[in-house]
Amino acid sequence: MSSTATAHVQTQQSEAPVSNASSNSPMKIVVVGHVDHGKSTLVGRILYETGALPDGKVEYLREVCEKRGMPFEWAFLMDALQAERDQGITIDTAQIRFRTEARPYVIIDAPGHKEFLKNMISGAASAEAAVLVIDADEGVQEQSRRHGYLLHLLGLRQIAVAVNKMDLVNFDQARFEEVKAEIVAYLNSIGVEPTYVIPVAARSGANINSQADETPWYGGPSVLQALDRFEPAKAATELPLRLPVQDVYKFDERRIIAGRIESGRLKVGDTLVFAPSGKSARIATIESWGGNHVAAVAAGAGQSVGITLDEQIFVERGQVASLIESAPTLSHSIKARLFWLGRQPLKVGSRYKLKLATAEHVVEVTAIERVIDVEDLANHHGAEVGRNAVAEVVFRGKAPISHDSFIANPRLGRFVLVEGYDIVGGGVIAEADTVRQDHKSSNITFVDHKVNFENRALGNGHRGGVVWLTGLSGSGKSTIAMEVERQLFLKGWQVSVLDGDNVRHGLCSDLGFSPVDRAENIRRIGEVAHLFAQAGMLVVTAFISPYRSDRDRVRAIDPELFHEIHVATGLDECERRDPKGLYKKARAGQIPEFTGISAPYEEPIVPELAVVTDGKSIEESVAEVLRYVEATFSLSAREQAVGWGL
């Protein structure tokens, strides 16, 4: 350690470490508005008024302007880049600081030029309050409305409107009231109440710092006074706990789960539930490093923490830890209001990577409910969303998405979309009850051990399982199975039939019909059916499977998945139908060990369902099986929303 460092330690021991500089975080202010309405000028003037400029900066810029034969512009303070000075527009969001007596500020100068929307969003998304600048002469323009709308979309509620260039309209009160009425009407129509509307002349400094003599008719605050009256954003400690897992570290003997607490609080001993796995464990320790830090026993929103658990459950990046009584919503479909920045339009059927907190999902656009014209707030139906447009869109994920609505918890209620290498849009999630829970299947075919049974069920809209049809030859098993499969498939189910005759051509082609071979036949089919079921499929089997003991062995593979349906057609009726002429052959002694004739059929004692087909149409029998299947294997709306493991 250097002697200097030693000196620090001494000062630290003797006195609290925080210097007499403010211990408040600076308030982030965004300045938005139509191109050329004077945003950079306003910011330059604020910096000048608050003494925030380094010595020589104004003189330096005066010199540069003279060298270039241009009049002095306050805006040049912000436009530090060569390219910007040449084009005369602010390209990117710069962050500049100043302070008033009340507190420090970081001011974000957002560009007004339409194609630079992404930069405006980049600045405005982190702001706590906004100043919307409007030219008193030109009045409300397209980007005045667009930016106002985006502030609303981003959740900003503290907005001061600066009606600028009042000097150009001779500080005329009537003109001010006119512009004010126009912007207030627009903002009110989107549910925003501007906190202040201030007549301003940024170039001369009128109503920037203190009340200007030129506007004796105005009794409200100056721009700086208005800013000082805004409330700083509060950390979301009072909302339910959300700890998205950022990473899991095993640098040493500890297995540390790292992440930032986005909302709420946690403490050692709390039981955390991880979505979407539904696994839970208790917090054993809160880890930290650093000489003068004692081990923490609690932490809250905003902190980047590392915790260890009392049980080694599987945890990975993208999962969200919460307390058991207030878990996030888990669903495949989310409806969101989004702003689109992509060069290619967003279309129904397009796929994107959706990033929400630390999770990444592959999502498909299933519906564009409306495209919003931010100029007049008119709704349009459209098949696509163009660059810089705002729309309400429904996405469906391959896997369930842990989220909150933006209103309930902004941190887990917003996301970005990535196409290729680029972020192409952002969205805020509508409240869950407006989300339509559809049962459409999403053709999930990937098999990955990180995907569990529940994930798959949520992906398919139904559980996997084995519907085991048993009954005499000719009882109607195959006919029912094939029709049930067809109808479920049309409804979007992941469904497949394993049929006796087909299986015997391949999987069991080495087996005959002796009791031993029949047992082996059923065992193999049972194993295959359960593999399919665990992979999320609904498997319908159509085998005579005459021996109770064989069927019970199949049931034992996974009793939860196995549903036995007895197709209880009487022998007489089967023999009457004899679709393949087998009974006739069996009666003639041409087929040995034929079930019902020369071999036994052991009826199920307590099947999950018995279907008596005698005297019924095929349609009626199929409908009976379908009713059972849908009632048993579909997910309820609640399960779709929150999963059943939570």
Next chain:
Amino acid sequence: MSMNDLDALEAQSIYILREAFNRLDKIAMLWSIGKDSNVMLWLARKAFFGHVPFPVVHVDTKHKIPEMIEFRDRVAKEWNLPLIIGENTAALAAGMGPHLGRVSCCTALKTDGLKQILGEHGYTGVIAGIRRDEEGTRAKERVFSPRTEEAGWDFKDQPPEFWDQFKTDFAPGTHLRIHPLLAWTELDVWRYIERESIPVVELYFSKNGRRYRSLGCAPCTGSVASTASTVAEIIEELETTKISERSGRAQDQESEDAFERLRAGGYM
């Protein structure tokens, strides 16, 4: 549990470092030996619970102030840092120095020296300790900032960056610069150094009425008039000064847009 502004900055920087470590395959941290990169190293040790799980790269121009090299070697040993030292040997052999032009020298020894080591090790992410309040072009930076195959910075078309969703997808051959200290100010850095007792090079403290406010290469780094000889005195000084931090860095003053051109070409 209530967080002050330094807690908030620390938490955010840790979040950024952890994102970089998780999302990128091969990353390295640049260590200029200056106060900012010392703070950044400290934050890495906090983020990864005492470990620095990636190489720490120092681009040596062979023109650094001797105290800086002595400090580097001592701290690297004390903190057990995975240190990699890079240099543009060809340019140094050819006698590159500020007498051939400050911007050319910076480009050859720093930017090209950095590019060489990036190419050699195939890093796809480079963590650098720049701050928005240092200078206008840095004010425009992104936290995750893409660089072209030639390490160029397209400041006219930067990716959107909001809600802490960073650009972590990029074309093969390009790389990302990661800036965990972007939101910090010079004053924040010093207050954090004070709070955490982070060691810094002696050159920052006043001797005979002058001190260094920003450290670089000996020929291009000047001292400023100051009597601040402790961290507390530096903090007091910064609360009232209006002199810009990089005023002692001669390469910035070569022309109106010298620093911008340096950065567009791949400088930190």
